[in-house]
Amino acid sequence: MNIYMTTGTLGFMEKIRDQHTDEPILLMNGGGSTLLLHETNGKSVFQTPRKFEVVGSYGNLSEPGFFAMDNVAVTDEGKPIFEHQYKQLGEKLQNMPGFVAFRLLRPIGSDTYTLLTQWTERRLYEIWYNSPGNQLSDKTVFKDAGGASQHIFTSAPYTTHYKTPTEEV
Numbered sequence: 001m002n003i004y005m006t007t008g009t010l011g012f013m014e015k016i017r018d019q020h021t022d023e024p025i026l027l028m029n030g031g032g033s034t035l036l037l038h039e040t041n042g043k044s045v046f047q048t049p050r051k052f053e054v055v056g057s058y059g060n061l062s063e064p065g066f067f068a069m070d071n072v073a074v075t076d077e078g079k080p081i082f083e084h085q086y087k088q089l090g091e092k093l094q095n096m097p098g099f100v101a102f103r104l105l106r107p108i109g110s111d112t113y114t115l116l117t118q119w120t121e122r123r124l125y126e127i128w129y130n131s132p133g134n135q136l137s138d139k140t141v142f143k144d145a146g147g148a149s150q151h152i153f154t155s156a157p158y159t160t161h162y163k164t165p166t167e168e169v
Helices: 010-019 079-086 091-095 121-131
Strands: 004-010 027-029 033-040 048-056 066-073 099-108 112-119 158-163
Touching: 004 010, 004 099, 010 027, 010 033, 033 121, 048 079, 048 091, 066 121, 079 099, 079 112, 091 099, 091 112
Parallel strands: none
Antiparallel strands: 004 033, 004 048, 027 033, 027 158, 048 099, 066 112, 066 158, 099 112
């Protein structure tokens, strides 16, 4: 399974989505831009997408919703460790109030992984994100299963937030 993403103006992104009603494409707004997300086993319908392979998955992405994308640039040596650590995150989150879906996205053509989580609302995401058990809240240090610090990031991780048009950011 692959995920393709592209960004642009709301009007242009709506036009692309409307031209491909037979494809599972989500329209999201956030950070002053509009994003289309296409999850498929086939090829992208976008001209110049960001491409990802889904290596961890839980639940179904759907509208409406609040989406958080943790973008993490990982060294080549750190990729197996990172994937092992986060592949099952969706199963760990399944009982969190408001949690809907998770995707661990391996980049195709770059080094920046995306940990995509979907929530019913931003408030419930923030409760989880600020909880002591959240591994993503301290992005400066990566710890392996034994608790030892690992230096696997090539740059500072960052988070982007999106919502489907019917949900508040």
